[in-house]
Amino acid sequence: MRYIPRMTTTVRIQSEPFDAAAEAKKLSGGRTDVGALVTFTGICRGNEGSEPIVALTLEHYPGMAEAEIERHVAEAVARWPLIGVTVIHRHGRIQPGEDIMMVATASSHRQAAFAAAEFLMDYLKTRAPFWKQVEKADGTTWVDAKATDDAAAERWAAPGRKHAAAE
């Protein structure tokens, strides 16, 4: 009989800071079927090019942000043999050095955990309804979307692409 793991998925949108390490630990704690845990943390940088950043402000579309992320988490769970997935994304004003968002993926095997984390990041960047405004000494501007992010997201949709689903 195929082993069906107990699956844990968490999606949270919040203005409060979060503890990425503690959140990741929840995926592997108290169980012994997780062999690989990948955590990505996106952090607010203190500069853009050579210009200092005072803060980022993240606007989001409440309701749609959760739904869109949950849809991609469900797709990741369908594509890779995962045991747990956590996505937390902050909105509001965030200062340099603070965490903006995190993705954690747990699996029996490393390639599934890595692939799912990258897949979720690529989709979050291009499909989750969040918009970054950057605040500098001389005013605020909206961050432009990057063509490289669209390209990164598209590689997951390319026909015939093979995924390393297990070790």
Place this chain on the structure above:
Amino acid sequence: MRYIPRMTTTVRIQSEPFDAAAEAKKLSGGRTDVGALVTFTGICRGNEGSEPIVALTLEHYPGMAEAEIERHVAEAVARWPLIGVTVIHRHGRIQPGEDIMMVATASSHRQAAFAAAEFLMDYLKTRAPFWKQVEKADGTTWVDAKATDDAAAERWAAPGRKHAAAE
């Protein structure tokens, strides 16, 4: 003038447990040029297929293990715009649920952090002189190397392969 970040690399081989979250945090703490932090933790599972595992024992080649990992960390630093890399690998007897090893990579950009972490994992699996012995109720056996791990490591050497080096 191109910004040259202060670079932190740490390679440790030890029998003692380590705190993966605290080690990863060291790469981004106290600085504001890290935008992306990827942490991989390899954890001792409690079963292999349907058979329970009592413990893993990791043998290693002292001196060569450090040198080999440091060589691959240096290669990762040369290939991707990284700000920090940490690799910690335990040896000795490890029980289910305990962390075996970790890789953490910090960069301004997510694709570099992900690529470098995967590269290091693929090389650690196939080139770092560690051997796992698995202890079950009916005795101990050496873990066989996996052909899929060799294939995973080879993709980094394939001529003409393009790396996403920056966002």
Place this chain on the structure above:
Amino acid sequence: MKLRYFAWVRERVGKAEEDVDVPDGVATIGELMTWLASRGEEYAHAFDNPKVIRAAIDKTHVKPQTPIGTASEIAFFPPMTGG
């Protein structure tokens, strides 16, 4: 029908949401953007390059050719920059 605007689309339109009566003949998201652009200077500015504007019907991404149908909420916003 409720319309919502985000990021610089919201700033240019000058409001986060509004209720509108969409005239007959406006059948798709693309046609709705063309109609909105005709509603005044701030709308013309917000929708002057509809190719870069993204839309969602009832919190799901849609394309310009998608029919409005019986949507209760339509949102317009720039390309997303989260993560």
Place this chain on the structure above:
Amino acid sequence: MKLRYFAWVRERVGKAEEDVDVPDGVATIGELMTWLASRGEEYAHAFDNPKVIRAAIDKTHVKPQTPIGTASEIAFFPPMTGG
């Protein structure tokens, strides 16, 4: 010359390391494995399939055709399974 054995190569040979005088004519890692296999039952067992055995000279991976040269330490071990 110091030889070191790891994992099941060590278990089969029955020791972790030893000093040996390599006879003339044994010039490469592959030839060294062939010579070792002739040294007794435990060595024959350890080296009966030299294709699966990996080697390092002075803590650097080498291939079977690599000359021994002036190595001070040569190690033999199975494919690695760390990570």
